[in-house]
Amino acid sequence: MEETRLIKPNEAFEKAYHDMLQEWRQTGEPLVPFTLRNDPSDFPKLITQLEGYKLGIDIPDSFVPHSTFWLVNQENKILGVVNIRHRLTESLLKDGGHIGYGVRPLERKKGYATTILACALIEAKKLGIARALLTCDKDNIGSVKTILHNNGKLFEEYIVNGISKLSFWIDTTNQIIDSQR
Numbered sequence: 001m002e003e004t005r006l007i008k009p010n011e012a013f014e015k016a017y018h019d020m021l022q023e024w025r026q027t028g029e030p031l032v033p034f035t036l037r038n039d040p041s042d043f044p045k046l047i048t049q050l051e052g053y054k055l056g057i058d059i060p061d062s063f064v065p066h067s068t069f070w071l072v073n074q075e076n077k078i079l080g081v082v083n084i085r086h087r088l089t090e091s092l093l094k095d096g097g098h099i100g101y102g103v104r105p106l107e108r109k110k111g112y113a114t115t116i117l118a119c120a121l122i123e124a125k126k127l128g129i130a131r132a133l134l135t136c137d138k139d140n141i142g143s144v145k146t147i148l149h150n151n152g153k154l155f156e157e158y159i160v161n162g163i164s165k166l167s168f169w170i171d172t173t174n175q176i177i178d179s180q181r
Contacts, residue, residue, distance in 0.1 A: 004079060004112070006069045006119040009050045013070065013078060014043045020078045020104045032102035033083040035068045054086075064089060069123060071103075071116045079107045082120040086127055095160045097133035097167065098124060113146040118175075121150060125172035132172055138164035 007013075017040060024031055031037050035053075040046050052058050056065040064087050071080040080103035085092060092098075099120050103112045117134075124132045134152060136143035144166065152168035159165065 002073050004071055004073050004115055006071055006082070006116070006123065009047050009068055009070060011044055011047055013072070013076065016072070016076055016078045017043070017070075020081075023104055023106060027105045029105065033068075033081055033100035035066075035083050036081055036102070062089070062091075064092070067123065067127070069120065071112060071119065079104060079112050080116045082116050084120055084124050084127065084129075086129070088133060093133065094158065094167075095135055095165065097135040098129055099132055099134055108142075113142065114149045117146055117150045121170060121172050121175045125175050130171070130173055132170045133167060134170065135165055135167045138166050 009017075021031070021036065021040060024036070035050065038046055038049060049058065050068045053063075054065060054067045059065065064085050066083050066085045068081065068083050070078045071082070072078055080101060082099060082101040085096070085098050085100075088096075088098065099117065101113065101116050101120060103116065121132060133155075134147050136147065138144075138157065147168045147170070150170055151174070152170050154166060155169050156167045157164065158167070
């Protein structure tokens with residue numbers, strides 16, 4: 001697998017971001033994580049908005065502060081997006097957890113989901129999250145494998161709105177922090 005890095009959203013990646021969104025939208029699949037649904041037409045405003053979310057600025061009442069990162073390759077192509085919630089609400093304990101991530105459609109099944117989650121766990125540790133909760137649909141085999149590859153420990157199986165869900169805890173204290181990120 002090629003070399004990748006996790007970066008904070010920034011204006012230098014505007015074209016790469018729009019390319020990723022266009023690819024995703026052509027599939028008709030939902031944009032995951034949810035921050036991909038923010039309007040990118042005023043890109044500097046989007047970057048400011050994402051930066052504000054980290055501080056809890058202009059987030060809806062039901063949301064918590066959260067940080068967004070992009071996984072990019074050496075050619076500065078955005079391969080995926082991850083969102084880390086700084087704390088959990090009662091509803092996030094059942095559906096959402098600390099970390100949500102997505103890999104652009106044409107880059108799936110190449111190991112990037114495992115990589116983006118591993119990098120996100122390091123960022124979660126930096127945010128003071130000692131144990132990260134991840135949730136996924138039970139039938140989402142790719143996410144289950146990704147979480148297990150990152151030392152996820154199955155905590156609970158339950159149903160939300162008729163959908164079987166799984167929740168996993170991952171200890172972030174064992175994650176190695178790379179000072180270059």
